[in-house]
Amino acid sequence: MSTIDNKLKAISNINTLQQRDQWVNHLHPLVKLLLTFIYIISVVSISKYNLSKMLVFAIYPFFCFNLADLNFRDAIYRMRLILPLVMVVGIFNPIFDRDIMLYIGGNVMANGEHVGGLAISAGVISMLTLMLKGVYAVLATYILIATTSIEEICYAMRKLHVPQILVLVILLINRYIYILGEEASRIMTAYKLRAPSQKGIHYKAWGPLVGQWLIRSMDRAETVYESMQLRGFNGEYRYVADQKTRATDVIYFMVWLAVFAVFRFTNVVELLGGLFV
Amino acid sequence: MKTGIEKHLLHIENLSYHYENDEPVLKNINIDVNQGESIGVIGTNGVGKSTLLKLLVGLLLDYDGTLEVVNHPMIRENVNHIREHIGYVFQDSDNQLFMTTVGEDVAFGPINYGLPQDEVNRRVDEALRLTHIEHLRDKHVYKLSGGEKKLASIATILSMEPDIILMDEPSVALDPQNRRHLINLLNDLAPMKIIASHDLDFVLDTCDRVVLLYEGEIIADGPADEILRDKELLESHGLELPIRYYYQEI
Ligand SMILES: Nc1ncnc2c1ncn2[C@@H]1O[C@H](COP(=O)(O)OP(=O)(O)OP(=O)(O)O)[C@@H](O)[C@H]1O
Ligand SMILES: [Mg+2]
Numbered sequence: 001m002s003t004i005d006n007k008l009k010a011i012s013n014i015n016t017l018q019q020r021d022q023w024v025n026h027l028h029p030l031v032k033l034l035l036t037f038i039y040i041i042s043v044v045s046i047s048k049y050n051l052s053k054m055l056v057f058a059i060y061p062f063f064c065f066n067l068a069d070l071n072f073r074d075a076i077y078r079m080r081l082i083l084p085l086v087m088v089v090g091i092f093n094p095i096f097d098r099d100i101m102l103y104i105g106g107n108v109m110a111n112g113e114h115v116g117g118l119a120i121s122a123g124v125i126s127m128l129t130l131m132l133k134g135v136y137a138v139l140a141t142y143i144l145i146a147t148t149s150i151e152e153i154c155y156a157m158r159k160l161h162v163p164q165i166l167v168l169v170i171l172l173i174n175r176y177i178y179i180l181g182e183e184a185s186r187i188m189t190a191y192k193l194r195a196p197s198q199k200g201i202h203y204k205a206w207g208p209l210v211g212q213w214l215i216r217s218m219d220r221a222e223t224v225y226e227s228m229q230l231r232g233f234n235g236e237y238r239y240v241a242d243q244k245t246r247a248t249d250v251i252y253f254m255v256w257l258a259v260f261a262v263f264r265f266t267n268v269v270e271l272l273g274g275l276f277v
Numbered sequence: 278m279k280t281g282i283e284k285h286l287l288h289i290e291n292l293s294y295h296y297e298n299d300e301p302v303l304k305n306i307n308i309d310v311n312q313g314e315s316i317g318v319i320g321t322n323g324v325g326k327s328t329l330l331k332l333l334v335g336l337l338l339d340y341d342g343t344l345e346v347v348n349h350p351m352i353r354e355n356v357n358h359i360r361e362h363i364g365y366v367f368q369d370s371d372n373q374l375f376m377t378t379v380g381e382d383v384a385f386g387p388i389n390y391g392l393p394q395d396e397v398n399r400r401v402d403e404a405l406r407l408t409h410i411e412h413l414r415d416k417h418v419y420k421l422s423g424g425e426k427k428l429a430s431i432a433t434i435l436s437m438e439p440d441i442i443l444m445d446e447p448s449v450a451l452d453p454q455n456r457r458h459l460i461n462l463l464n465d466l467a468p469m470k471i472i473a474s475h476d477l478d479f480v481l482d483t484c485d486r487v488v489l490l491y492e493g494e495i496i497a498d499g500p501a502d503e504i505l506r507d508k509e510l511l512e513s514h515g516l517e518l519p520i521r522y523y524y525q526e527i
Contacts, residue, residue, distance in 0.1 A: 015377045015417065149377070175375055178419070182371070223372040226336055230365050231437065232389030234357060 005185050010078065017070070017146045024068040028249040029152035030159050035256050036144045042264045043136045048090075048126040049101065052269040054133070059263075060256070061139040068147050075142050086134025090127035097123030150174045155243075168235060176221050183217045285309045286441060286469050287333070291342035294325075294332060302328050304493040306342070315463070315470040317480035317501060320490035321515035326473035327368055329490075330443045333471070334365045347440065361390070364434030364468075368445035370426035379421070379429045380405070380414040386437040404436040409458050423450040431459070435466075442470045448479040477519040481505050489514060 018025065024032075039060055046053050065072055076083065102125075104118040144153070154167045187209055191201060201209065262268060287310040295301040302325040310316060318326050331337045333346060335356040344351040346359045367373045376382035383404050387397040405411045408428045413421065421429060427450050434442065447463075448456050456479070463470060463483045474480050480487060480501065487504040489497040491514040497504050504510065508518050517523065 019378070019415070151381075182419075220372060223367070223369075224375050227367060227373050228375065228385075230334055230336075230360055230363070231386035231433065232361065233385075234389075 014078075014145060015149070018149045020069075022068050022147065024064065024147045027147075027252060028243055028245050029148050029156040030245075031249045031253045032144055032148050033153060033156040033160070035253060036140050038257065038260060039140050040137045042260045043140075044133055046129070046133070046264070048129045049122060051125050051129050051132075053263065053267065054129050056263050056268050057132075057136060059259070061136065061143065064143045065139075068143065070143065070146055075139065075146075079138050079142060082138055083135065086138060087131045089134060090130030093127040093130070094121060094123035097121060097126060101125055164235060172221075172225070175224060176217070179220050179224065180213075180217045183220060184213055187213055187216070285345070286312055286347060287471075288343065288345040290344075292332070292344055293341040294328060294337065302493055303332075303340075303490075306495055308488060308495070308498065310469055310471070312469060313467065314486060315472070315484045317484035317487045318471060318473040318490060319475060319477060319480060319487060319516065321475065324490045325493055326490060327445050330365065330445055330471065330473055333441075333443055334363050335359060362440040364437050364439035364442045366430050366434055366442075366444040366447055368449075368473075370423070370430045370450075373430040373433060374418045374421075374426060376418065378415050378417055379410065379432070382418060382429065383432045383436045386433060390437070400436040400438065404432040407435055407462055408432040409455070424452060424455055427451060428455060428459075431462075440468050442466065442468050444470070444472045444474075446474050446476070447472060448474060448476045475516065477505055477511075477516065478521065481519050481521075489516075491515070 039057075043054070043057050046057075064070070065075070099122045100119045101122045102120050104120065148156075150171065154171050157167050157170075158164065188201070191205065191209065192198075195202070287308065289306055289308040292303060292306040293301055294303045306329070308316075318329060320326055328337065332340055332344060332351070335351050335353075338351070338353060338356075340351075347362045349355040349359055351359065374382050376385055380401060383401045384397050387400050392400070401414075402411075405414055408431050410425065410428050410432060413425060413429065416425075418426070418429070427447065431444075431447065447459060451459060460479065460482045463472075470483070472480060472484060484501050487497070487499065487501045488495055489504060489510070496514055497507075497510060505519050506522055508522075511518060
C-alpha cells in the first residue's frame, strides 16, 4: 500500500473516532468549539515566565483524553508533524535570556546569594512555557477533531455567525484533501504498474504527473461540488440537523469556563500551597 | 405543444450543444417525455449521452434551442427549482459520494431540503432497503467496492424521492445479482426515468422507449423492443443486438 493510501486511512481513522458513542462526542458541537477556543486563548495569553500557571492548565487535555477515551500515544503519533514545529518556537530563549529566575536545591546565604543547587534562567522557563502553549493548543485541537465531525464544527461556526463563505471553504478543503489524495494514489499506482522495475518515479515524469494530478483533482473537485448542488446544496450548510442544547451541555460549558477563569486569573498553585502551609 | 393542455415533464426542441470552441456534440435534438415513461438513451462511446443528461439537470447551460423540465425553461434562475425534481446518478460514482459514511451521504439531500429528522431517517432507511445495502449504512465511502459505490450513489438520489431520475450507465460495475436487483427496483419506481447506457440488455429490461444517438443526432426514437431488435439499425450505428436477441439470430 502506498504512503498516500496510509494517509487517507489516517483521515478515515479520525472519522471513526468522531463517530464513537462517547459522552463527549454527543456534547453540543458549539460547546466543544467554544471551549477549545477559550482554552487556547487562555493558555496562549499566559505570561511567558509563568510556568506554574501553565502547568495547571494540563488538566483540560488530561481530563478530556480520559473522558473521551482517547489514546495519548495515538494523538502524539498523529500530531508528530506539527508538534516539533510548535516546540521550536522558544528554542533560543535560553541563549538570549540568561537572568537566573529560580534555584532548585542549594542554600541561601545571609546576603541573599545562592550556594549550590541548580540555577534556572528566565530563558529556560520561557522556553518551556512557550513549548507548553504549543503542545496544549495542538492537544486541544486534537480533542476537538477527534470528538466532533467537520460537519458539526462547521455547524457550530455558523451558529457563531462565522461568515458562510469561510465555513464553506473549510468544509470544501476537507473534502478536497481526500480528492487530492485519492487522485495522487491512483496516478502513482498506474505509473508503478507500468514501470515495475523502477524505484520511485523518474524525475522526468514528475512534470506531467503533477500536471495530471492537479488537473484531475480540479476536475473531480468540480464534479463533486456539482453533485452537492444537485442534491439541494446552495451554499448554506445544513448537514447537521439543528441540535437542542441540553442541560449537560450548559453545565459542562459553565464548569470548564469557571475552571479556566480561576486558573487564568488567580494563582492556583500559590492558593493551594497556602492551604497546606 | 399540440393540444395546449398537454404538459410534458420534459420538453426538448431543436436542442444543440457544443463544448466551448469544439464541434457540436448534440445537434437538433427533439424529445418529449411524459410522466411515468422510462427512456433508454443509447449510442456509442462519446456520442453525447452524458452531455444530454447533464443538460437536463442544468450542469451545462449555454445550449441552443428549447429545453423545458417540469414545465420550466432551463435557465440559471430556474435551475435550483428544477433540480428539486431531479435525481441524477453520475457515470462515475466517485463523483457522487462525498460524505464520510454511506448513511450520511444518503441523508445529505433530504437534510438540505430542510426535512425534519424523522422524515430524513425514514427516507434513508427506505433508500438503503430498496438498494439492498442496509448493511453498508455506517461503512466509510472510501472503503466501498465499485459496485457498492454504484448502489450507494443510487440510494443517495432515491432518498430525495425525485419526479425524474436520470442515470448514466447505472449497470456498470454491478454483479449479476445486483444488476437484477437494480432492474427490479427501476421497474418498481414510479418516476420518469432516463437511462443512458450501452448495456442494451439492461435498457431492454428497464425501458419502454429508446432513443438512439449517432454523431450527435437522434437516429431513432421508438418502442424499446422494436429498436433493440433492429439488427441493421443498431449495427450501422456502432452497436450490437442485445445478447438475448443476438443468440436468437444464430
Ligand atoms: N468537458 C468537456 N469538454 C470538451 N469536450 C467534452 C467534454 N466532455 C465531453 N466532451 C466531448 O463530448 C463528446 C460527448 O461526450 P459524452 O461524455 O457526452 O459521451 P457519452 O455518450 O456519454 O460517452 P460514454 O459512452 O463513453 O460515456 C465526446 O466527444 C467528448 O470528447
Ligand atoms: Mg457517458
